[in-house]
Amino acid sequence: GNSVTQMEGPVTLSEEAFLTINCTYTATGYPSLFWYVQYPGEGLQLLLKATKADDKGSNKGFEATYRKETTSFHLEKGSVQVSDSAVYFCALPYGGSQGNLIFGKGTKLSVKP
Amino acid sequence: GAGVSQSPSNKVTEKGKDVELRCDPISGHTALYWYRQSLGQGLEFLIYFQGNSAPDKSGLPSDRFSAERTGGSVSTLTIQRTQQEDSAVYLCASSPWTGTNDGYTFGSGTRLTVV
Numbered sequence: 371g372n373s374v375t376q377m378e379g380p381v382t383l384s385e386e387a388f389l390t391i392n393c394t395y396t397a398t399g400y401p402s403l404f405w406y407v408q409y410p411g412e413g414l415q416l417l418l419k420a421t422k423a424d425d426k427g428s429n430k431g432f433e434a435t436y437r438k439e440t441t442s443f444h445l446e447k448g449s450v451q452v453s454d455s456a457v458y459f460c461a462l463p464y465g466g467s468q469g470n471l472i473f474g475k476g477t478k479l480s481v482k483p
Numbered sequence: 484g485a486g487v488s489q490s491p492s493n494k495v496t497e498k499g500k501d502v503e504l505r506c507d508p509i510s511g512h513t514a515l516y517w518y519r520q521s522l523g524q525g526l527e528f529l530i531y532f533q534g535n536s537a538p539d540k541s542g543l544p545s546d547r548f549s550a551e552r553t554g555g556s557v558s559t560l561t562i563q564r565t566q567q568e569d570s571a572v573y574l575c576a577s578s579p580w581t582g583t584n585d586g587y588t589f590g591s592g593t594r595l596t597v598v
Binding site: 421469470474476 | 538574590
């Protein structure tokens with residue numbers, strides 16, 4: 371099946387800093403790619419997605435571009451806020467006959483004022 | 484319902500006891516998924532349902548784990564003879580169908596502590 375590798379954390383940044391969280395994948399074909407976010411004490415929420423190569427997903431100031439050449443889907447934000455402190459997960463379908471998503475190990479982001 | 488509801492939100496149980504975790508998906512969502520999140524670990528996939536059918540149960544960690552879904556709605560994850568290594572947050576998610584590009588809606592999870 372498909373697989374995903376995500377940058378290990380934790381990541382600590384000052385407010386207004388630039389954020390990059392790396393995500394690379396191995397997949398058959400060009401599956402949809404997702405970023406999920408988990409705020410403290412909450413379940414996971416879909417942050418953004420891209421459904422085909424070269425697509426850019428965006429939400430809440432975050433962006434990620436589906437790059438098939440480098441099999442990557444890195445998450446970026448130009449200016450982080452304290453409220454962005456959370457755990458971020460990259461995900462894609464496992465593939466084959468299985469209908470579930472597989473997730474990276476998660477990257478914990480802490481933003482200091 | 485409006486979201487995915489899981490109960491209980493917290494469960495403390497003694498080693499060796501059985502526990503049942505419940506998930507109530509979004510109304511009309513035919514696909515339902517169970518994951519486990521251990522401290523410092525990512526999400527471990529356990530099982531998914533398309534309707535009432537679970538096509539692949541190989542993700543369940545051992546034969547102490549079982550899951551069922553009835554009426555295409557509520558699902559129950561049962562852990563028999565709990566062990567300390569079962570302590571984790573158990574997350575349930577649902578989607579309109581498997582393979583959707585719309586992603587999943589997750590519940591807030593059940594935190595299971597085995598003492």
